[in-house]
Amino acid sequence: MAEEKTPKVKRNKLQKFFSILGPGLTTGAADDDPSGIATYSQTGAQFGYGQLWTALYMLPFMIGVQEACARIGIVTGKGITANMKAHYSPKVVYFTVSLLVVANVLNIGADIGAMAAAARLILPLPFVVWTLLFTVSILILEIFTTYKVYARILKWLALSLLAYPVTIFIIHMPWLAVMKATFIPHIEFNFAFFFIITGVLGTTISPYMFFWQTSQEVEQLKEKNWINNGIPSIRKSNIRSMRIDNNAGMIISEITTWSIIVVAGTVLHNSGITDIQTAADAAKAIEPLVHSFPHSGYLSKVIFSIGIIGLGFLAIPVLSGSAAYAVSEAVNWEAGLNLKLKKAHGFYGIITIATLIGLIINFVGINPVKALVYVAVLNGVAAVPLIFLIIKISTNKAIMGKYKSGLLSKTFLWITFLAMALAAIATLIILVNG
16 A cells, blocks of 8 residues: 555655745746846856856855745735835835836847847748737737736746756766866956856846745735735745745756856857857857757757747746836736736736837847847846845834844845945946946
8 A cells, every 4th residue: 555655645745846836936937038048148158167156156145035025025915116115215116116117128128139039040030020929929918818827827938948958968068177167266357257247146136036026926825815904814834835936946047047157158168159149149059959950050049049939928027017016016006917907007008018118129229139138237236226125124023023034034135235236336347447
């Protein structure tokens, strides 16, 4: 009898684990959006394994920041903006929301452009056709599908991230050099190095992730009817499940980050390609995945394009959705992907406007691949004041009660704040001093 039960017990545990995965997994996957792929690919191409250590050392801080955001949502039943509005001045609220919206809209524009550039590698339709097609498709999915269905779609799109980890097991790598670069930090005191490292930090610990995960935790509570009279009914087990989900999402995200840098460093940098100008340049990183197949160059472009497009479909709704949550909470509009369009005109209006402005940005003559890296750097700068506000909220006993951040959480949050502030300041100083 024991032999019959064992597989069932294991299966039940596995099913329970996957059932826990939600906002944390989606947020972690959205972190490796087209902007992330472009930035990490440029990092590997330009510096080889020189910035590989960032994937390891950022992980605990990424987990710390996102755990604090998720905990804010679960404990208060409100998004970050709603909490700021209840406890801080309107100036702080509007400054924060403006910062997020500007960063997100630019990110949306860069991601739509990257999706179109990637799609043209497979089928060379006009750039404008692809951008319009993707924009309309994303808006229809986000506005007219239920939260439950859309959350399931987002989970499956996360599988797009597998191309790079799989490639690692195919290419021949100097493992000793890779492991050394992973554990021993390497720093160069020049503008190019700090510019890219600010981009790496910005695309890994991004403002939109803070607002999205907090709001999605609230959505989940509403979906399960666990909010009564504005007060969530939670237990320690809910916090524990949230941490499992958050840790899994962030670990998967950073494994992918590490894999992209390693693959780009091995395939591109070691081949003399140090500056990625086009989607085709970036696609060359995964050519070894299909090198034994006929037409491997085209096939690698197909795989790369599917990854970029899939992650764009995942990330753009996260970007527009997090902006919509922030604006709606700031002006007291009904907000939530669980609501029908007729009950949340303002919320879906912000999603639509943000996405359409992002679309328009693509027609001002900016290189879509380069735009991704510049947006990542902007996120790195914008994240600094937002992390400070997250610290203030998550450590406030009046807001969080017994679930306020403890010593470990506060330590990781403050170190993250200081590290990102120093990277941004160093970039500006080196830029000013030439």
